[in-house]
Amino acid sequence: MSKRDHAERRVLENNQETNLADQVLLEKVQAMVGREYGRVYAWDQVNAPMIRHWCEIMGIENPLYTDSNFARSQGYSDVVAPPGMLQVWCMGGLSPENFPAPSSQENNFEVLKVIDPYGYPAVVAVNSDLAFNRQIVAGERLYFTSKLDSVSEEKTTGLGTGFFVTVLMDYFSEKVDGNDEPVGQQLFRVFKFKPAHRADVKIEQKSASVIKRPLPGISDDTRFFWEGCDAGKLLIQRCTACQTLRHPPGPVCSECHSFDWDSVEASGKAQLYSFVVMHYPEVPPFNYPNPIGLIELEEGVRLIAGLVGVEPGTLQIGQRLQVEFHRFDEQQTLPQFRPVAG
Amino acid sequence: MTSMKTKAIAETQMGELLPELAIPVTVTLINGGAIATRDYFPGHHDADAARELGSPHIFMNILTTTALVQRFVEQWAGPLAILKDIQLKLGAPNYPGDTMTFSGEVVERDEASSTLVVSLKGKNSMGNHATGKVTVVLPA
Numbered sequence: 001m002s003k004r005d006h007a008e009r010r011v012l013e014n015n016q017e018t019n020l021a022d023q024v025l026l027e028k029v030q031a032m033v034g035r036e037y038g039r040v041y042a043w044d045q046v047n048a049p050m051i052r053h054w055c056e057i058m059g060i061e062n063p064l065y066t067d068s069n070f071a072r073s074q075g076y077s078d079v080v081a082p083p084g085m086l087q088v089w090c091m092g093g094l095s096p097e098n099f100p101a102p103s104s105q106e107n108n109f110e111v112l113k114v115i116d117p118y119g120y121p122a123v124v125a126v127n128s129d130l131a132f133n134r135q136i137v138a139g140e141r142l143y144f145t146s147k148l149d150s151v152s153e154e155k156t157t158g159l160g161t162g163f164f165v166t167v168l169m170d171y172f173s174e175k176v177d178g179n180d181e182p183v184g185q186q187l188f189r190v191f192k193f194k195p196a197h198r199a200d201v202k203i204e205q206k207s208a209s210v211i212k213r214p215l216p217g218i219s220d221d222t223r224f225f226w227e228g229c230d231a232g233k234l235l236i237q238r239c240t241a242c243q244t245l246r247h248p249p250g251p252v253c254s255e256c257h258s259f260d261w262d263s264v265e266a267s268g269k270a271q272l273y274s275f276v277v278m279h280y281p282e283v284p285p286f287n288y289p290n291p292i293g294l295i296e297l298e299e300g301v302r303l304i305a306g307l308v309g310v311e312p313g314t315l316q317i318g319q320r321l322q323v324e325f326h327r328f329d330e331q332q333t334l335p336q337f338r339p340v341a342g
Numbered sequence: 343m344t345s346m347k348t349k350a351i352a353e354t355q356m357g358e359l360l361p362e363l364a365i366p367v368t369v370t371l372i373n374g375g376a377i378a379t380r381d382y383f384p385g386h387h388d389a390d391a392a393r394e395l396g397s398p399h400i401f402m403n404i405l406t407t408t409a410l411v412q413r414f415v416e417q418w419a420g421p422l423a424i425l426k427d428i429q430l431k432l433g434a435p436n437y438p439g440d441t442m443t444f445s446g447e448v449v450e451r452d453e454a455s456s457t458l459v460v461s462l463k464g465k466n467s468m469g470n471h472a473t474g475k476v477t478v479v480l481p482a
Binding site: 060085091092195 | 406421
């Protein structure tokens with residue numbers, strides 16, 4: 001066995017060990033699915049100051065939430081809690097697992113602590129689905145109960161490799177007669193994972209870098225086209241031996257095999273030969289839905305370009321188009337085509 | 343500012359686009375939003391802690407995103423519109439210095455129950471921070 005084969009075999013064995021460990025983890029985790037967790041009470045009654053602070057930072061101006069006279073004029077006994085605050089009332093606060101008596105001492109996300117030591121240190125929230133039975137009004141006291149709904153198989157995402165953990169919560173409003181009333185539900189899903197880029201942990205970057213459109217690879221055959229775009233001209237390659245136009249640019253004429261060429265400026269008048277509208281997956285920095293045309297210039301050649309000024313669902317093969325040039329990311333100019341009448 | 347007028351179902355259309363809402367993502371909004379939602383996870387207020395987690399800066403918490411989704415829909419629908427649900431999926435993080443722009447569309451509309459479903463997305467420079475749906479009941 002060569003040294004390299006030996007090394008590869010060791011890597012393989014390590015992978016198998018990882019998988020064995022994961023199998024133990026999966027069994028532990030699956031045994032927990034379906035487990036129900038007891039009441040977690042809100043520290044504070046639903047109250048006007050917390051509502052006002054929340055509205056202030058979120059930029060929400062609705063008198064129903066901040067003006068008790070207005071709320072009463074609408075038939076409520078006091079200000080209404082914004083629905084988006086449902087989860088807020090039962091947060092632990094500075095110490096995230098510290099809840100007021102008589103809250104359950106159980107941790108409804110305890111499965112994360114089981115997964116963590118197997119090499120999945122990071123966690124992000126990925127889904128929050130809230131449903132509301134009715135408006136909640138200042139003075140009510142809330143609590144929730146919860147259930148571990150599911151743990152996914154191991155998945156790899158852009159962030160890394162790990163597990164999607166879904167917890168369902170039922171929110172109640174406490175009543176003096178003991179007939180507590182369900183007021184809402186929440187599905188909360190987190191991704192518990194091993195980051196894909198552990199080496200990049202000490203990024204010194206101050207803020208997110210802006211994602212730009214990819215730049216074309218430019219060769220001696222294609223440079224004239226891109227320089228034309230920069231100058232606001234749609235240039236088409238022409239064989240100087242037989243006058244045949246061709247696009248995309250290339251070194252040799254497909255009609256007469258001459259290597260001699262120049263270019264002519266197209267009028268920019270065109271018609272839609274075919275098209276596709278991209279919906280999914282959404283890749284930055286493009287806008288979606290993203291209509292792309294196969295465009296036939298009146299000079300006879302076709303090219304692919306973005307379509308602008310398009311109402312969704314109105315594109316028609318054969319419709320008239322006119323070129324215009326758009327500057328992107330302050331580094332490239334591209335021809336785009338806009339529908340025109342007639 | 344939310345318009346004081348709440349829409350009636352007859353004033354809405356299937357396929358109607360909501361006015362876009364561009365929200366500058368600032369340290370203040372991320373910090374303030376985290377604390378106003380009682381979320382003291384260090385990645386939402388401590389830049390050094392966020393970098394330890396592999397992020398370039400602090401990042402917005404999901405409870406703030408939930409609030410901003412509510413704001414986007416409520417600004418359009420009006421103060422007396424009742425939200426029945428807010429369904430939210432997070433994608434690209436919101437870091438300071440970015441701008442998140444919400445766009446949305448009415449994708450379901452039931453005149454009899456005055457109920458609409460708005461499909462929406464909040465896009466930043468790295469892609470969609472949030473995609474989701476909100477069910478709204480307008481006053482009869």
